[in-house]
Amino acid sequence: MDDQLAIFEQRLEALNTQLMDPSVASDGKKLREVSKEHARVSEIVEAWRGVFELQEELEGSKELLAEEDDAEMKALARADIDRLEPLIEQRRKDLQLLLLPQDPYEGRPILLEIRAGTGGDEAALFAGDLFRMYTRFAEAEGLKIDVMSSSVVTVGGSAQGFKEIIASVLGDNAYKLLRFESGTHRVQRVPATESQGRIHTSAATVAIMPEPEEVEINIDAKDLRIDVMRAGGPGGQSVNTTDSAVRIVHIPTGITVQCQDEKSQHKNKDKAMRVLKTRLYEKEEAERHAKEAAERKSQVGSGDRSERIRTYNYPQNRITDHRINLTLYSLDKVVGGDLRPVVEPLMAHHQAELLEASGATF
Numbered sequence: 251m252d253d254q255l256a257i258f259e260q261r262l263e264a265l266n267t268q269l270m271d272p273s274v275a276s277d278g279k280k281l282r283e284v285s286k287e288h289a290r291v292s293e294i295v296e297a298w299r300g301v302f303e304l305q306e307e308l309e310g311s312k313e314l315l316a317e318e319d320d321a322e323m324k325a326l327a328r329a330d331i332d333r334l335e336p337l338i339e340q341r342r343k344d345l346q347l348l349l350l351p352q353d354p355y356e357g358r359p360i361l362l363e364i365r366a367g368t369g370g371d372e373a374a375l376f377a378g379d380l381f382r383m384y385t386r387f388a389e390a391e392g393l394k395i396d397v398m399s400s401s402v403v404t405v406g407g408s409a410q411g412f413k414e415i416i417a418s419v420l421g422d423n424a425y426k427l428l429r430f431e432s433g434t435h436r437v438q439r440v441p442a443t444e445s446q447g448r449i450h451t452s453a454a455t456v457a458i459m460p461e462p463e464e465v466e467i468n469i470d471a472k473d474l475r476i477d478v479m480r481a482g483g484p485g486g487q488s489v490n491t492t493d494s495a496v497r498i499v500h501i502p503t504g505i506t507v508q509c510q511d512e513k514s515q516h517k518n519k520d521k522a523m524r525v526l527k528t529r530l531y532e533k534e535e536a537e538r539h540a541k542e543a544a545e546r547k548s549q550v551g552s553g554d555r556s557e558r559i560r561t562y563n564y565p566q567n568r569i570t571d572h573r574i575n576l577t578l579y580s581l582d583k584v585v586g587g588d589l590r591p592v593v594e595p596l597m598a599h600h601q602a603e604l605l606e607a608s609g610a611t612f
Contacts, residue, residue: 369452374411386587393421433559
């Protein structure tokens with residue numbers, strides 16, 4: 251352990267030197283990379299030193315227990331041992347998590363894509379409910395959501411849902427908090443349009459896609475077909491009278507993206523290109539990870555949107571996450587934006603799987 255700690259301490263010294271280097275300070279991208287690694291290595295070194303300090307305190311209490319004749323002092327030493335042993339065990343686990351390789355997508359902005367599935371208008375309304383749930387959760391967690399494109403469905407003249415909606419989610423914890431939301435979400439409830447009070451089952455799919463760095467995805471202009479058109483609203487109504495909507499087709503893959511939410515053609519084009527790059531990146535990553543299918547299955551979901559991950563049962567106020575057999579009777583709070591009781595058990599399960607797979611011990 252001493253040798254491993256020494257390696258991290260040396261790395262921390264090197265990073266401190268880099269942060270004082272004017273060439274690093276003047277390079278925004280390099281500065282962000284060095285600062286991010288510095289924060290991580292600092293946390294590891296501090297945690298490791300903390301474990302050592304607690305172990306030294308424990309050894310001192312054990313020596314006192316063995317050598318002291320006074321009953322009161324022995325009782326104090328035993329109390330310290332009982333307090334320190336579980337604390338050290340927890341700090342060791344925390345340190346093991348810090349030492350695991352970082353997820354390459356950690357800290358990146360993501361695209362949240364929600365599509366109505368089976369169930370017609372009710373599925374579109376459910377997609378709208380999911381988007382509002384994520385929006386409220388994002389606001390509570392200090393994340394920023396920006397709608398990139400949407401296809402609105404109005405039911406009964408007032409209720410609003412989506413055939414599809416894509417939004418950018420910005421914030422250091424965006425990927426960490428939402429990464430396990432990819433998959434099929436199923437709802438069981440009585441639709442507003444149901445006159446006989448029968449419960450219907452509908453579905454919507456969610457995809458969480460980390461946005462690529464500029465260097466990670468290169469698109470040849472000749473592979474694109476870009477069309478501009480007049481933006482249309484619900485029911486065929488015109489949103490505006492200018493050709494501001496943009497549709498981009500990536501000819502080699504057939505991937506098509508359309509954005510019309512902005513009044514500016516330039517802004518719509520920028521958003522459409524971001525969505526296209528992210529979808530191409532997702533496609534490349536899926537192909538690259540295809541050989542790791544067995545490993546992916548051992549983790550919390552594969553991120554495949556065809557995988558049924560969660561059921562929202564409104565009559566029973568019940569939400570069930572099928573991947574970890576989690577059932578809560580607080581659906582109203584969850585759809586209101588309080589996703590932590592669902593997200594945290596998923597994160598803990600994933601961390602436990604990573605620790606088991608790593609075989610890391612101290």
